Amino acid sequence: MSDTCKVVFEALNAPLTVQQAKQLLQTKFKLSDATVAKFLQGDEAFSATTLEKATKQQKLFASVGIQVKLVQPQTLAATSTAPDSGQKERDLKIINALDYITTSLIRLEEKVDELAQNQQAKLPDLNDDLEPEHHAEPLEFEEDLDAPIKKQSNKLFILIGGGILVLLVALLLVSLMYPDLLKI
Known part of the structure; x- marks a missing residue:
């Protein structure tokens, strides 16, 4: 045993x-x-x-x-009990499905191999990419990087900030003068 x-x-x-x-x-x-x-x-x-x-x-x-x-x-x-006819039918269906899956996988594998061979023929060798190209053009930028940065006018920012500051001061004064008015 x-x-x-x-x-x-x-x-x-x-x-x-x-x-x-x-x-x-x-x-x-x-x-x-x-x-x-x-x-x-x-x-x-x-x-x-x-x-x-x-x-x-x-x-x-x-x-x-x-x-x-x-x-x-x-x-x-x-x-144990022998499988009935329903079980045999299920087993047969499973075997047929597995056979179909297997043949599909074989066909897919053949297709992938075929595509891989076609890609190798179309693509250049990877060793060619390791050597720099001698005929490459130098990089040129449209803007001069050494030029000083132009400061833009911050008048609008100052105006908005000042307005918010004035409103906060006014709110503080109102709350100090009339504490009953702004109870939360």
Whole structure:
């Protein structure tokens, strides 16, 4: 067996009834009703565990009169119910979709390769860009950078600033002379 196993219900010992087994599992092992029902039907009620733990669980179940078998998760999946026709149809559709995607990706890859080859033929070699061009023209600016910066008239700015200052002073004087007038 592999490293992991699952404990699956096999049978009850002769003096033990299904009802007694349910009560034992619920009281002694503290399992829920749904887990007990699932276990007694032979379904996967417990997750996979190591072989050592699974054998301990097998001995514990045997001590209360319940026979269990150890099953590898792959074997359990293979022996479970066979897929119905609806499942087969879904599987077929998935396979067809994957086939379509694969062929589309192959076509795209071929197209990218073709475009890459065309681009290499059109573009010059990258090594050519590393050498400076000898016939390049020197940069010339239209404006002289050494010329002094002309200061523009700030009369409008001064006029607006002065007006705001006068209004603030007037507001301050009104608030000092008539404190009841400007209560907030």
